[in-house]
Amino acid sequence: MTGPMTQESINQLIDSVAEELLMADPSNLQDLGKILDCFQKIQQEAHEEGLIRAADAAEAAGSLVRCMILDEVSDREETFDVISQTVSALQQMMRPGVDAENIFFPEKLPLSAAAKNKKDKQKFILPPHIDEEIYSDFLAERDGVLEQMESHLLVLEKVKDRETIADLRRIFHTLKGEAAIFELNDVANICHGTEDLIDSSGEELPIDKLLKIKDWLKDVFDALKNNHDMPQLHEQLFHETDAPQGETASAAQTVQHEEAPSQPVETAMSGDIDLLLDFVSEAQEHMDKIDNELLSLESNPEDDETLNAVFRVFHTLKGAAGFLALNDISRLAHITENLLDLARKGNVILSGEKIDVVFESLDLMKKLVANLRQAVSVGKTTYASESTLEATINRIEAITIGKTIEPAEKKTEHAVEEQREQPAEKAPDVKAKEQELQPQQKKAVVKIKESVKVDSETLDQLVDAIGELVIIESMIRQDQAVISAKSSRLNSNIRQMDKITRELQQLGMSLRMIPVKGTFQKMSRVVRDLAKKGDKKIEFTVKGEDTMLDKSVVDKIGDPLIHLVRNSVDHGIEKSTEERKNANKSETGNVILRAFHKGGNIYIEIEDDGRGLNKDAILHKAMEKGLVRDGQALSEREIFNLVFLPGFSTAKKVTDVSGRGVGMDVVRKTLEELRGNIEIVSEPGFGSTFSLRLPLTLAIIDGMLVGVGRERYIVPTLSIVESIRPSREDLNTIANRGEMIQIRDRLIPLFRLSNLFRIEGAKDDPTEGLIIVVEDSGNMTGILVDELLGQQSTVIKSLGDTLKGLPGISGGSIMSDGKVGLILDIAGIVKLATTENSMTFSKT
Amino acid sequence: MADTSMRVLVVDDFSTMRRIIRNILKQLGFESIEEAEDGQIALEKLLNGEFKFVITDWNMPNMTGLDLLKSIRADDSLKDIPVLLVTAEAEKENVIQAAQAGVNDYIVKPFTAEVLKQKIDKIFG
Numbered sequence: 026m027t028g029p030m031t032q033e034s035i036n037q038l039i040d041s042v043a044e045e046l047l048m049a050d051p052s053n054l055q056d057l058g059k060i061l062d063c064f065q066k067i068q069q070e071a072h073e074e075g076l077i078r079a080a081d082a083a084e085a086a087g088s089l090v091r092c093m094i095l096d097e098v099s100d101r102e103e104t105f106d107v108i109s110q111t112v113s114a115l116q117q118m119m120r121p122g123v124d125a126e127n128i129f130f131p132e133k134l135p136l137s138a139a140a141k142n143k144k145d146k147q148k149f150i151l152p153p154h155i156d157e158e159i160y161s162d163f164l165a166e167r168d169g170v171l172e173q174m175e176s177h178l179l180v181l182e183k184v185k186d187r188e189t190i191a192d193l194r195r196i197f198h199t200l201k202g203e204a205a206i207f208e209l210n211d212v213a214n215i216c217h218g219t220e221d222l223i224d225s226s227g228e229e230l231p232i233d234k235l236l237k238i239k240d241w242l243k244d245v246f247d248a249l250k251n252n253h254d255m256p257q258l259h260e261q262l263f264h265e266t267d268a269p270q271g272e273t274a275s276a277a278q279t280v281q282h283e284e285a286p287s288q289p290v291e292t293a294m295s296g297d298i299d300l301l302l303d304f305v306s307e308a309q310e311h312m313d314k315i316d317n318e319l320l321s322l323e324s325n326p327e328d329d330e331t332l333n334a335v336f337r338v339f340h341t342l343k344g345a346a347g348f349l350a351l352n353d354i355s356r357l358a359h360i361t362e363n364l365l366d367l368a369r370k371g372n373v374i375l376s377g378e379k380i381d382v383v384f385e386s387l388d389l390m391k392k393l394v395a396n397l398r399q400a401v402s403v404g405k406t407t408y409a410s411e412s413t414l415e416a417t418i419n420r421i422e423a424i425t426i427g428k429t430i431e432p433a434e435k436k437t438e439h440a441v442e443e444q445r446e447q448p449a450e451k452a453p454d455v456k457a458k459e460q461e462l463q464p465q466q467k468k469a470v471v472k473i474k475e476s477v478k479v480d481s482e483t484l485d486q487l488v489d490a491i492g493e494l495v496i497i498e499s500m501i502r503q504d505q506a507v508i509s510a511k512s513s514r515l516n517s518n519i520r521q522m523d524k525i526t527r528e529l530q531q532l533g534m535s536l537r538m539i540p541v542k543g544t545f546q547k548m549s550r551v552v553r554d555l556a557k558k559g560d561k562k563i564e565f566t567v568k569g570e571d572t573m574l575d576k577s578v579v580d581k582i583g584d585p586l587i588h589l590v591r592n593s594v595d596h597g598i599e600k601s602t603e604e605r606k607n608a609n610k611s612e613t614g615n616v617i618l619r620a621f622h623k624g625g626n627i628y629i630e631i632e633d634d635g636r637g638l639n640k641d642a643i644l645h646k647a648m649e650k651g652l653v654r655d656g657q658a659l660s661e662r663e664i665f666n667l668v669f670l671p672g673f674s675t676a677k678k679v680t681d682v683s684g685r686g687v688g689m690d691v692v693r694k695t696l697e698e699l700r701g702n703i704e705i706v707s708e709p710g711f712g713s714t715f716s717l718r719l720p721l722t723l724a725i726i727d728g729m730l731v732g733v734g735r736e737r738y739i740v741p742t743l744s745i746v747e748s749i750r751p752s753r754e755d756l757n758t759i760a761n762r763g764e765m766i767q768i769r770d771r772l773i774p775l776f777r778l779s780n781l782f783r784i785e786g787a788k789d790d791p792t793e794g795l796i797i798v799v800e801d802s803g804n805m806t807g808i809l810v811d812e813l814l815g816q817q818s819t820v821i822k823s824l825g826d827t828l829k830g831l832p833g834i835s836g837g838s839i840m841s842d843g844k845v846g847l848i849l850d851i852a853g854i855v856k857l858a859t860t861e862n863s864m865t866f867s868k869t
Numbered sequence: 870m871a872d873t874s875m876r877v878l879v880v881d882d883f884s885t886m887r888r889i890i891r892n893i894l895k896q897l898g899f900e901s902i903e904e905a906e907d908g909q910i911a912l913e914k915l916l917n918g919e920f921k922f923v924i925t926d927w928n929m930p931n932m933t934g935l936d937l938l939k940s941i942r943a944d945d946s947l948k949d950i951p952v953l954l955v956t957a958e959a960e961k962e963n964v965i966q967a968a969q970a971g972v973n974d975y976i977v978k979p980f981t982a983e984v985l986k987q988k989i990d991k992i993f994g
Contacts, residue, residue, distance in 0.1 A: 052991065054975070058968030094968045095961055300892070304885040311883075337928050341883040344957060347979035348889045 031074050036119050038067045043112045051105040054094060060108070061090040067115070078128075079118060085136045086111045107133045159426055160207060167246040170196060174239050178232055185228040193235075194223045200242075202372040206363075206426050212245055213372075298401055304345055305398040308354075311338045312391055319384060320553055326368070326375040335383070336365040342390070353410050354393050360418050361386040364425045373425075381546045382421045388549065389417050416571075481576070484536055491533035492820025496839050498526040499817070530818075534721070538573035541620050541629070544583050545570045548590045548618055555594040562612055563598060568619035574627050578699050578719055582629065585692040589631045589715050590618065592689075597635035597713055608710060610634065626701075626743060627721060632714040638707040640664050647673060665705040666804065669693040697852040700726070700741060700835070702801055718743075726821050726848060730814040730840070731797065733778045734787040737846050738810075739819060739838055744851035746798040746805060748813065751791050766791070766807045768798060773805045776858040778849075781833050787811060801855040808854065821848065832857065871993035873898040875921035880904070880911040880937065881955070882929040890924060890955070893982045897989070908932025912940050915947055922989075923952045927963050935966060942971045951992045 042063035049056035064087035071080035086108050089098070098104045110131040118128040130136055177193045180186065201216035219238055223230065315338050318331045325331070343358035361383060368375045375383065392411050400408035501507060502519055510516070545567045552565040574582075598614035599605045605612055617632040640661065647653040647667045659667075667673060671690040696703050700720050707713035720726070720743065728739035755767045756775070764775040775796065779787035788794040788811045796807040819838035822845075824831070835850035877899055881887045887904045894902050903918070905911035909932040911925065923941065927934040934954060941947045954967045954975040964975050973992045976985060 054968045054973055055971050058971060061965070062969050091965055094965055300885070300888060303888060307883065307885050333928075334930065337882070337930070340928060340957070341881075341886060341926075344955075344978045345883060345885045345889065348886075 031070055032119065035067060035070050035074065035076070035079070036116075038063055038070065039112060039115050039119060042067065043109075043116065046105075046109050046112060049105075051093065051101040057090055057094050061087055061094065064090060078126075079115060081136055082111055082115055082130050082134065085130075085134050088135060103133075107131045110134075159422060163203060163207065163426055164246060164250050167242075167250075170200065171239060171243050171246070174242075175236070178230075178235055178239065181230055182232045187228070190223065190228065190230065194220055197223070202367065203426050205367060205370070205372045209245075209249075212242065215242070301349060301397065301401045304349060304351075305394055305401065308342055308345075308394045309391070309398075311342070312387060312394070314338070315387065316553070317557070319380065319387065320557065322375055323380055323550070326380065327371070329369070332365065332369045332375070336362060336369050339365060339386075351393075351397065353414055354390065354397070357386055357390055357393065357414065357418060360421045360425075361390075364421055367425065378424055378543070378546075381543075381550070382417075382424050384549055384553075385417055385546060386421055389413060488533045488537060489820070491529050493839070495526055495530050495818070496820065498522060534575075535573075537576050539576050539579055540571045541574055541579055541582075542570040544579055544586060545618055545620070547583065548586060551587055551590050552594055552616060555591060559595065559600075561594070561598055561600075561614060562602065563594060563614045563616055566615065566617045566619075568617065569621045572620035572622065572627060574620075574719065575721065578627075578701075581695055581699055582717070582719070585695045585717075586618075586629070586631070588689070588692055589717075590616065593631050593633040593635070593713070593715075597633035597637075599635055627719045629717040629719065630714055631717075632712065634712040637709040637711055637713050638665060638668075638705065639709065643667055662704075663804070665707060668705070669703070697801075700743075702852070726838070727816070727818050728838075728848065729797070729816050730846065731795075731810040732812045732814050733782070733810050734784040736782065736784050737814060737840070737844075738778065739846050739848040740797055740799065740808070741848065741851060742816065744799045744801060746800045748795055748797045749807075750794075751796055751807075753792055756791055766796060768805075768807070771805065773798070773807055774858040775807045775809060776854060777809045778833075779809070781854070781857070799851045799855065801852045804855050806855045806858040808849075819846070819848070871922070871989050874900060876901045876903065876919055877922045877924065878903050878905060878911060878914060878918075878920045880906075880908065880923065880925035880929070880934070882906050882926065886926065886955075893980075893985055894924075896982045897986050908934065908937035908940070911937055915941065915950070916944075920950060922992075923950055924955060925952060926955050927960065927967075935963070935970060938967060938970050938972055953988060953992065 042060055045056065045060050045063060049060060051057075064083045068080050068083035068087060071077075071083060089104055089108055092098050093101060093104055111134050114128050114130050117123060174193065174196055177189050177196070180189055181193070197216045197219045201213050201220065204210075204212035204216060215238060219235065222234075315335045318335050322328065322331050322335065339358045339362040343355050343362055346352075346355035346358060364373070364379065364383065365375075367373045368379070373379060389411055393408075393414075396409040396411070502523060507515070507519060549565055549567065552563055555561075556563040556565075593616050594614075598616065599608070599610075602612040605614065615632075615634045618630070619632070620627060620629045622628075643664055644653065644659070644667070647664075647670070648655065650672055652667060652670050652673060653659065669689050669692070671688075673689065693703055696717060696719070701718050703718070704716045705713060706716065726739070727742040729742055729745060731738050731740055749768065751766055757765045757767065757772065759765050759772075764777075765772045766775045775791065777787075778784065779789075788809075791809050794809050794811050795813060796809055797813075798805055798807050800806075817840070819840065821836045822838055824834070824837050833850055833854050834847050835853070836848045838846050838848055840846045877894060879887050879890045879894070879902060881890070881904075884904075884906070887906075891902050891904065903914060903920070905914050907929040908925070911923065912932065914920070915923070923937075925934040925937055932940075938952050938954070941950055941952060951973040952971075954964070954972045955978055956963055956967075956975050957978060967975060974988050976988050
C-alpha cells in the first residue's frame with residue numbers, strides 16, 4: 026500500500042498546479058502546457074489511488090486546458106477561473122478528514138463530460154473533412170457487415186474453422202479502419218481490442234463476449250443512424266483489452282470556436298511568379314522522389330519511414346498550395362494525405378487499389394503541377410485543371426473508407442484532349458479561400474448511389490432472359506398474323522412493346538458494363554516497374570479510362586494488356602536515352618494507353634514512340650522458325666501479324682519482364698475468344714501502335730444471316746468487310762494455296778462453308794453464290810455462301826460442353842423463327858483458310 | 870512589436886514553405902532570416918548562431934519539429950529561445966504535445982502576415 030505516499034505526491038502536484046496557475050498567463054502556451062502536464066499526472070495518480078472524483082475533476086480541468094491550448098474557448102479568463110476554482114476544490118478535498126462528497130466543483134467544469142467520456146454516452150459529430158454522403162453510405166452498409174459478423178460467430182460456435190476466424194478478424198480490422206476515418210474512436214478501439222482478443226484466443230474464441238461486442242456495435246450504429254446519442258460502452262464488455270480512451274471531444278464541444286480559420290496571405294504572394302515557379306520545381310522534384318518510394322511501398326506497404334516520407338510530401342504540398350491559393354492541388358493533396366495518414370497510423374494497409382489511388386493521385390498531381398508550370402511560364406493568370414480531378418478525389422475518399430465506387434454516371438467519350446481551361450485564381454484571394462473552406466461535400470460530383478449486390482450469375486440470367494424476350498418480341502412482330510392484322514391498336518401496342526424491349530436490352534447490356542479504369546491503373550504500375558528495372562525514362566499516359574466495357578471482357582483483357590504494355594516498354598522504347606537523342610527524340614519515352622468507342626466497338630490502343638517494329642527482323646525470324654516460306658511475298662500487315670503466331674518471339678533472349686506469362690499468340694487467342702481482334706501499325710523509328718478491337722458486349726452479337734444449302738449461319742457483322750458476287754476471272758486456283766479470289770488488287774483465299782460443314786445442296790459455283798469477305802487480324806478471307814438472308818441482333822447461347830470447340834463455330838443463337846442458328850467463328854475460319862486451305866481444301 | 874533586427878530561423882523541409890514564411894517575415898520588417906531544412910540542421914545552426922526566434926514545421930525528416938523543440942528546451946544555451954510551431958488545422962494532438970514540450974505558440978497554415986504578426990507580438994509582448 027502506497028496510500029499516504031501517493032496521497033502526499035498528489036497533494037504536491039495539486040499545490041504545484043495551483044502555483045503555476047497563479048503565475049500563468051492564460052494565453053501563454055508554455056504555461057498552459059505545464060498546467061496540462063500537472064493535471065494529467067494528478068488524474069493518473071488519483072485514479073490509481075481510487076480517488077475517482079478527484080481524477081475526474083483533474084481530467085475535466087485538463088480538458089479545459091486543452092481547449093485553451095487549441096484556442097477553442099470563448100472566454101479565456103473565465104475558463105481560467107474555472108480551472109483555478111477546481112484546483113482550490115481539489116486542495117480542499119485532499120485535506121485529511123474532509124468528506125470528498127461535500128466538496129463541490131465549479132458548475133462550468135465539464136465534469137460530466139469527462140466522466141461520460143469514459144463510459145457514458147456522447148453525441149457523435151462528423152469530422153468536417155468527411156463527406157456526409159460517404160458517411161451515410163458507410164452506415165447503410167453496417168447492417169450487412171454486422172450480420173456477417175454474427176453468422177461467422179454462430180458458425181464458429183459449432184465448428185472451429187480457421188478461415189472463418191481469419192475472416193472474422195478481417196471484418197473487425199476493416200471496421201476499425203473505417204471507424205477511424207469517421208473518428209468513431211470507441212468503435213475503432215473496440216475493434217482493435219477485438220482483433221487482439223481474437224489473436225490471443227487461438228481457436229477457442231469467447232463467442233459470448235464477441236456476440237456482446239457485436240450487439241454493442243449494432244447499438245452504436247443504430248444510434249448513429251437515428252442520430253441518437255452514442256450508447257454506453259459497457260465496461261465489462263472488454264476487460265482484458267484496452268478500454269477505449271475517451272477523447273476530450275465532448276469537453277471541446279462545450280466550448281465554442283472563437284476565431285474563424287485564418288485566411289491566406291493577401292498581398293505578399295500576389296503575382297509572385299518566382300514563388301510559383303519555385304513551388305512548381307520543388308513540387309516536381311519531390312514528386313519524382315516519391316515515385317520510387319511508392320514503388321517500394323508496393324512491395325513493403327508497412328515501411329514506416331517510406332510511408333512517412335510519402336505522407337510528408339503530400340502534406341507539404343497541401344500546406345504550400347494552401348498559401349498559394351492553388352485550390353485544386355491543395356484539395357487533392359489533402360485527400361491523399363488523409364489516406365496516407367491512416368496508413369501511417371496502421372489503420373489501413375496500402376495495397377491493391379489503395380496504393381493504386383495514391384499513384385493515381387500522384388499522376389494527377391503531376392499533371393496539375395505541369396499545367397501550373399505551363400501557365401506560369403507564359404505569365405497566364407489561370408492554369409488548367411484536370412477533368413479527372415473530382416472523380417479522383419471522390420475515388421480516393423471512397424477508397425479511404427474502404428470501398429470502390431464506379432463512376433457510373435460518367436459518360437464515356439473518347440476524349441481527345443482531356444484538359445480543360447478552368448479559371449483558377451492564381452493570385453491568392455480571400456474569397457476563393459473562403460469558398461474552399463466550405464464543406465467539400467458540395468463539390469462532390471459522383472454521388473454514391475444506393476446499391477444492391479447481385480451475384481454475376483443472376484445478372485447473366487437476367488441478361489439472358491432479356492435476350493430471349495428480344496427474340497420472342499421480334500418473332501411476334503414478324504408473325505404473319507400480326508403483320509396482316511388490321512387493328513391499329515395492336516400495331517401501336519406492338520410498336521410500344523418494341524420500344525420497351527429495346528430499352529430493356531440496352532439496360533441489360535449496361536448492367537454488365539464497367540469502366541476499364543481499374544485495369545488501366547494496373548498498367549501504370551507495370552510501366553513504372555519496368556521502366557525502373559530497364560533504367561528507362563518513360564512517361565505513361567492513360568486516356569479514356571472511363572470507357573465502359575463488358576465486365577467479362579475487362580476481366581480477360583488484363584493479361585494481354587500487361588503483355589502488350591510490357592512489350593512496348595521493354596522492346597518498343599529504346600534501350601538508352603542516347604539512342605533516343607540520336608533519333609532526335611525526347612529523352613523520355615512515351616507510352617500511351619487509350620480506350621475509346623468507335624462504330625459500335627471499343628478500341629484499346631497501346632502506343633509507343635520507340636523504335637518501331639523491324640520488318641526484316643520479323644521476316645527473318647519467321648523464316649528461321651519455318652513460319653513463312655522462302656519467297657512468299659507478304660504485305661507489311663501480314664509481316665506484323667507474324668508476331669502473333671505461336672512460337673514466334675522477337676525478343677532475342679527471354680528477359681525477366683517480357684518473356685513471362687502470355688506470349689503474343691496468347692494475346693491474340695484471348696482477343697479472339699472475346700470476338701475482338703488486334704492490329705499493329707508501326708513506323709520504323711517512330712514507334713508502334715497495337716490496336717485492340719473489342720465488342721461492346723459478349724451477350725449480344727450483330728450478325729448477318731446467311732444461307733448455305735438448307736442451313737443458316739450467322740456471321741458477326743463486325744468481321745464483315747464486304748460481300749461480292751465474283752465474276753469468273755476473279756477466281757484463281759494457285760498451286761499450294763488452293764482457291765483464291767481477286768478482290769481489287771488483293772488475292773485472298775476462298776473458303777467454302779459447304780466443305781467445312783459438309784452441307785448438301787450448296788451452290789458449288791462461286792459466280793452463282795455470294796462471297797462474304799471477312800477480316801480477322803488483318804487477314805482477309807472470302808467465305809462462299811448461297812445467299813444473304815438478313816441482318817439481326819442475336820443473343821449468343823453457349824453450345825454446351827459437348828459441342829464446344831467445334832471448328833468454325835463460336836456459338837448458337839435462337840432465331841426469330843424459333844430455330845437455332847450457328848454463329849460462325851470468323852477468326853477460326855480465317856485461320857483455317859490461311860493455313861490449311863492449301864492442304865485440306867484445295868481443289869486443284 | 871518585436872525587434873525586427875533579430876535573427877530568425879525558419880525550419881521546414883519544403884523550400885517553398887520556407888520561402889513563403891520568409892516573405893511574410895520580410896513583409897513584417899524582419900531582415901535577418903535564416904533557413905534550415907530539418908530539425909538537425911536547425912539545431913546545429915542554433916548552436917552556432919545568435920538566433921532569437923525559431924519558426925518550425927512539425928513533420929520533417931531526420932528530426933521532427935517536436936524533437937527540435939525538446940532539444941532546444943533541453944539545452945541550457947537555447948532553452949529560452951521562443952519557438953513558434955507551424956501546423957495544419959487537423960493536427961490538434963500535435964499542438965497539445967508541443968504545448969507540453971514548451972512551445973511558445975502555434976500557427977495554422979495557411980496564415981496571413983497579420984496573423985503571424987499577432988503571434989509574434991504575443992510571444993515578444
